[in-house]
Amino acid sequence: MKNTPPGEDVDNIVQLSQADMASSDWSDLLGSLAAKPDKNIYARLFNHFAPKVKAYILRLGVGVSAAEEVTQEVMLSVWRKAHMYHPEKAAASTWIFTLARNQSIDWMRKQKYPQYSLDEWSETASESGQGEQEVLSDRVAKAISQLPEKQAQVIYMSYFEGRSHGDIASRLDIPLGSVKSRIRLASEKLKQIWGGENYEH
């Protein structure tokens, strides 16, 4: 775990700007890799995502040389698992994020991060149309950038530093309940962007 001041990410985060290619283009590319192995397509995906995957892994607190190794493993699994990717289910960045998250944690804990299987993931009936996921991904990025600072802070500390509720509470010196309600508020806003669905509890 990096020993940076709490929520430093809020100031350091680069703007969630449009890259040269829209996220839908990356999803299309990964989708065609899913249909047919192709080294040229893989190389383009690698050049875009590997440096971001490494940045993510470093933020989680993995050491520099190990981060290089884990990045390589993540990018290898992009090739090996590409056929399980469905562009209509998730943006390429989302799919690669989950691979990077799981493998970083596996590496740090020497324990497999419990996950519902990719098979079940791909079996979930998709109710949204082709291409909608990418549009949503861009909207999610915009929504994150619009969160109030205190909510953005707990989101960044969760996703980029892998901190638990209790850990965030003690670092920010606020009660556990406040951490959770900030995360819930942020999540609620992001869900409204996602489709305004009401979930029962």
Next chain:
Amino acid sequence: MSINHHLDDATLVSYSAGALSQGMALVVASHLSICPQCRKRAEVNDSVGGALLESLEAETVADGMLASILTRLDDMPVQLTEVSTDTAVIDPEIPSPLRDYIDRPLDDLEWKRIVPGVAYYDMPWEGHGVSRLLRIAPGKAMLAHTHNGNELTMVLRGSFSDEVGRFRRGDVADLDDQIEHQPLVDSKEDCICLIATDAPLRFTTLFGKLVQPITGF
């Protein structure tokens, strides 16, 4: 299966962020494996991770990495499946994420008795909190307790009731230190739950405080 009690948003966000303890993540993944509704919410949170990944400033990757991967790809078998294909040993009572740690039917596990009517089976790792299966006989109550942190309980068999409501197979109780509760098993059969905490429990009765050192909670 009708599921009435779901995961808290704050828990689902931390799961997607990779910020849950091993035990808590196991309960979440187990619930997600049988709850399409929560799975959909989890996918939203994963997409937040994807958007954040996309937002990161690139780090320099070693020059040779792509070349070295490309030379390995020809010998690289595609990974066909993630799950065991041996359907004969799959016990539908055990959610798929839990099958990595449980290799036999729940009744055949080596349960350790805490007090009459209450037994547990620990997951094979250590952490700050608890991660175990708990088996409680009909009519028995868990010791009244509160938490310093979060507590997740997923019902695998039977049912229990507490101040929040009634919990049946598939339901999760997602609680924190705001709540002091004493679950009572109200099914005819034993209630078996998968539980995890991210901090030690605090028992609120004298008896609980006395047995705490023995039970390992």
